[in-house]
Amino acid sequence: MAQTYKYREIYLKTKQDILSQQYNSHEKLPSKRQLANDQNVSINTVKNAYEQLFAEGYIYTKERQGYFVEALNKLIIQDHRIPQPIHNNPTKIKSSYRYSFSHMTTDISQFPIDLWSKHTKEAFRLFQNEMSEIPIYKGPIELRKSIAQLISYKRGVTCYPDQIIVSSGTANLLSALFNTFSNNQKIAMENPGYSRMRKLFIDMGQDVVNIPLDQKGLSVNRVKSEQPDFVVTTPSHQFPTGTIMPISRRIELLNWVTEHNKYIIEDDYDSEYKYGTDNIPSLYSLDKNDRVIYLGTFSKTLMPSLRVSYMVLPYPLLYKFDLATDTAITDLSLINAYTLHLFIKSGNYEKYIRKMHHIYTEKRELFLKVLNKEFKEDISIYDMEAGLHFLLSIKTSLTYQEIEQKAHDNSIELYTLRRFMVDEPANSKVKTLIIGFAKIELEDIEPAILKLKEIIYE
Numbered sequence: 001m002a003q004t005y006k007y008r009e010i011y012l013k014t015k016q017d018i019l020s021q022q023y024n025s026h027e028k029l030p031s032k033r034q035l036a037n038d039q040n041v042s043i044n045t046v047k048n049a050y051e052q053l054f055a056e057g058y059i060y061t062k063e064r065q066g067y068f069v070e071a072l073n074k075l076i077i078q079d080h081r082i083p084q085p086i087h088n089n090p091t092k093i094k095s096s097y098r099y100s101f102s103h104m105t106t107d108i109s110q111f112p113i114d115l116w117s118k119h120t121k122e123a124f125r126l127f128q129n130e131m132s133e134i135p136i137y138k139g140p141i142e143l144r145k146s147i148a149q150l151i152s153y154k155r156g157v158t159c160y161p162d163q164i165i166v167s168s169g170t171a172n173l174l175s176a177l178f179n180t181f182s183n184n185q186k187i188a189m190e191n192p193g194y195s196r197m198r199k200l201f202i203d204m205g206q207d208v209v210n211i212p213l214d215q216k217g218l219s220v221n222r223v224k225s226e227q228p229d230f231v232v233t234t235p236s237h238q239f240p241t242g243t244i245m246p247i248s249r250r251i252e253l254l255n256w257v258t259e260h261n262k263y264i265i266e267d268d269y270d271s272e273y274k275y276g277t278d279n280i281p282s283l284y285s286l287d288k289n290d291r292v293i294y295l296g297t298f299s300k301t302l303m304p305s306l307r308v309s310y311m312v313l314p315y316p317l318l319y320k321f322d323l324a325t326d327t328a329i330t331d332l333s334l335i336n337a338y339t340l341h342l343f344i345k346s347g348n349y350e351k352y353i354r355k356m357h358h359i360y361t362e363k364r365e366l367f368l369k370v371l372n373k374e375f376k377e378d379i380s381i382y383d384m385e386a387g388l389h390f391l392l393s394i395k396t397s398l399t400y401q402e403i404e405q406k407a408h409d410n411s412i413e414l415y416t417l418r419r420f421m422v423d424e425p426a427n428s429k430v431k432t433l434i435i436g437f438a439k440i441e442l443e444d445i446e447p448a449i450l451k452l453k454e455i456i457y458e
């Protein structure tokens with residue numbers, strides 16, 4: 001141990017002396033024996049240190065003469081600023097909140113880890129060959145087949161597995177897609193809407209236009225006046241307001257893109273959970289003219305950290321996409337991809353969704369009951385009986401910043417509508433909060449709401 005430590009000390013000291021030009025180029029280093037005597041270590045320790053320096057190119061040997069210093073340029077070090085942390089206010093680690101109203105996650109306490117592990121083992125056994133090869137960009141065909149079946153049955157999305165691209169996150173899929181177009185595509189986005197995606201498009205140099213919503217979802221009149229190349233929408237459960245786009249608006253939007261040769265990007269992010277009604281068919285299922293790009297994800301059904309999302313491309317876009325990604329490698333974890341394929345194929349995915357539907361129904365109902373009991377006429381709830389969150393508007397003179405800060409100080413993870421709006425909402429006497437009900441434990445719902453009440457009224 002002492003020798004190992006000594007070895008590092010000699011290695012580091014000699015390296016430092018060479019870099020700071022304490023030695024001249026081609027100067028002979030002390031012999032191994034001499035340095036070993038000086039440092040009171042074995043010759044081997046010095047030899048190891050010199051050999052490491054030799055391997056890294058700091059020194060060279062001459063036969064029977066010893067070790068010499070290489071001719072090195074002095075390393076430029078411009079100044080000695082002490083690096084500062086990027087954020088002066090370190091943000092709280094999310095998982096350390098006492099209560100979470102986050103809309104971004106799922107309840108993974110019920111995740112069938114044993115079944116998942118069983119499928120992982122099976123995946124290793126069944127797909128050993130595939131896993132030892134460089135994987136193609138679109139993801140394993142087996143998983144694409146399973147997804148094709150799943151979305152045909154659940155969402156009315158009839159497509160060939162060929163049209164499906166699976167990747168680790170919606171952002172990756174969209175980046176890859178927009179790499180096949182020239183920059184500065186005009187993209188219409190809902191406002192309020194999914195701010196992460198809006199930022200992605202802006203960062204990519206696209207021309208994002210923000211489209212307001214009315215009670216039927218995004219305003220098609222505004223779309224018509226903006227003339228975008230793509231319209232991004234969440235018709236099954238508008239994010240974050242929850243509006244379900246009625247058929248009249250769907251037809252109007254589809255007709256506009258068809259007549260103008262434009263595209264809709266349908267973000268079907270959380271369509272799996274409906275509480276009062278049956279599933280609402282996708283916009284893709286209504287399209288007969290190849291005008292809809294469909295996005296789906298397992299982030300809301302399994303967990304966001306799994307990073308498995310998919311995109312269905314209409315054929316006119318597919319040929320170009322396949323050409324552009326011909327030599328690209330997927331960023332998907334193949335072991336997760338094959339495990340998920342087996343999880344779906346075995347029926348365990350559907351079983352899990354049914355179980356979670358039951359759990360989320362219970363949580364959601366308790367939320368609504370306790371909120372109405374505690375806040376009475378001070379609140380209105382925009383609850384479209386779908387997904388994993390709803391909007392809660394509360395009469396309060398607190399600002400959005402004050403509510404967020406107080407929630408944070410009281411260990412509640414809470415997001416408000418302002419996060420999803422392009423402009424700061426007007427400072428009215430009503431503030432709208434996003435209430436995600438998936439992550440919180442059932443028994444924590446009432447105490448969390450009481451805490452929220454304290455925050456609002458104290």
Ligand SMILES: Cc1ncc(COP(=O)(O)O)c(C=O)c1O
Pocket residue numbers: 104168169170171194234239267269296297298299304307308309
């Ligand atoms: C509105 C919306 N769209 C899409 C997604 C899917 O994102 P990903 O598949 O990258 O996890 C999410 C995820 O939370 C979302 O909230």
